[in-house]
Amino acid sequence: MNNEKITNSKILIIDDDVNMMDILSVILKKYGHIVNTYTEPVSAIEELKNNKYDILIVNYLMTPVNGDRIVELVREFDKEIYIILMSMHKDLAPSIETMQSLDIQAYFEKSTQFDQLIMFIQTGIKYIEQLRKIKNMKLQLEQYLIDFAQILLNTVGAKDNYTEKHSIRVTRLSLYFANYLTLDKKDIETLNLAASFHDIGKIGIPDKILLKEDKLTDEEFDQIKFHPTLGANILRVSNIFKDVCPIIESHHERYDGKGYPNKLKGEEIPYLARLLTICDSFDAIVAKRPYKEAKTIEYALEEINRGKGSQFDKNLAEKFITMVNENKSEIEKILSNV
Template sequence: MKSSKNKVLITDDDKAVQKTFSIGLEKAGFEVKVAGTGKEALDILRGNYFAPDCIMLDIRMPEMTGLEALPILREKFPLIPVIMLTALTDLEIAVDTMRKGAFDYLTKPVRMIELVETIKKAIRYRWTLLENERLMQENREYQRSLEKKVEERTRELFLAYEKLKTTNLETVKVLAETIEAKDPYTRGHCQRVRLISREIAVNLDIEKEKIELLEYSALLHDIGKIGIPEAILNKDGSLSEEERNIFRMHPVIGERILNNVEFFKPCLPVIRNHHEWFNGSGYPDQLEGEKIHLLARIVAVADAFDAMTSTRPYRMALSKEKAIDELARYRETQFDPQLVDIFIENEIYSILSEY
């Protein structure tokens, strides 16, 4: 059975000291082990068969002195207090050992009552060290469990956010289809504008979040057509000036519709300004150059190309080649020239063959 007695390791080369200390301490209820040198003390501790609650360490010993053993003990066994034993002549050194981590020192000859008291004090100190260590360990475990919880929660939030994004995209698609339902000539137009816009953005090395925003915006760019009379949208022939002015309200109406939904707020400049011209002669704000939101400039190119290559009430579809010529012709006047170049050089128009 394991002993419940407190254990003391006496480290002293003096046989008389070993004997008197052993007898005295055992009488006082301690379990005692003796080492003749610092090295022997270290061997006992490393051997793990005697785990002392306190170590007595003589300063002057052969082989390994107490002064040499102390820093090793402090480093390897920081929770075991060390009491230095010293001759009167070594008092200064003894005081110095306390600075180096000894718990206390006793001057030989040591009175037994003083020895026992000092050891008891050292052991009480060890208990507080152990208690501290236990609390710190508990704290570390608590910290780890918190970190794990935060990690789990972050993951859950990420998944919820991804799900929300999918749902939003579904909603946006449904909204886009409502525009197309009103204007059968534009069937699939929003989806194609989305695909072309995304391809241009990928070639521009735009970051992922902005591309997502661009895709929503491209799908919704004409949402304001909901507010335009069908007679104007589907008119077979050219529009009167008044009708044209009404038609040209669709970017502003679109902005107004989506302004009510927080999620769509970042799309608003794209919706409002997808009909601006690079030279400032577009609508509704006559913005020019880079004052037009980059994503709106991208949607403008994609929208124009798809509109030209689709049949509309007032004209037949242009061939791909003719539409590319037109984009090149309006490079710098209507469109951002860099975007037209990207569109043509990377043959982005070819992605529509599947649609």
């Protein structure tokens, strides 16, 4: 995110009065701003969708679409742009309610001095700079929290190298699968965090169980079963993990309701958790552990196939199998380069 001062703000003007727009454009360019003008709202909105602008100056009364309707459409996809509405005369000014509901920051009368408009633009630039600073600080804070979670995971890794490497492989597999399924950006970001930290709760499992090389007793396995809840509880302290925690908590649930910790069934299990479970199990099968040999990809796919509808979401399991079969060399790379 850009944190530097805006020297040349990008301004888009929409007005059906070409002469007025030309005058405005010349003045604003003299102040060093980058100005684009449009008489036609549809192409102006298209331009705003495709390119980031700092300030929008729009005439209130126009045919066939009024300025307030244009602002309404722009606000659907851009909440940040600083909007100045203008009209010929104060009798034709929009109501305060319209200004507030559409988050229009300033109103300018064409009949008054242009100095006032320049002032509004300077205020707009300061507003946008502040907004970017706040956004930047928020992003930085989020990154600190993610780094901190990574430190916690590394402490698990310092004792149990498997969990660290397994988490990396599961994250890569999950993201590969999510892209294959063309999930949206937000889901991919959530899944990235959930997969990276899905076993972070193992930090709370005693070493003698976590590092045991023999088969676990039932009592020991009962303790292992706490790790999804422990993991979700660790990350729940921060709001940035709010969508991630339910996925971490559910990554050992089974589609038939026989999983743990909450015995969720079918679609009660979050979609991203159902997806993560398949990648998690696939990696656990192919990985070599002290108590078991590494299995082939083909064997792991047979296991996933056997578990569809019982352990796994049938639809997702089938898609996963097709994906791996279609992209075997890529999957082998994901599994081996850790």
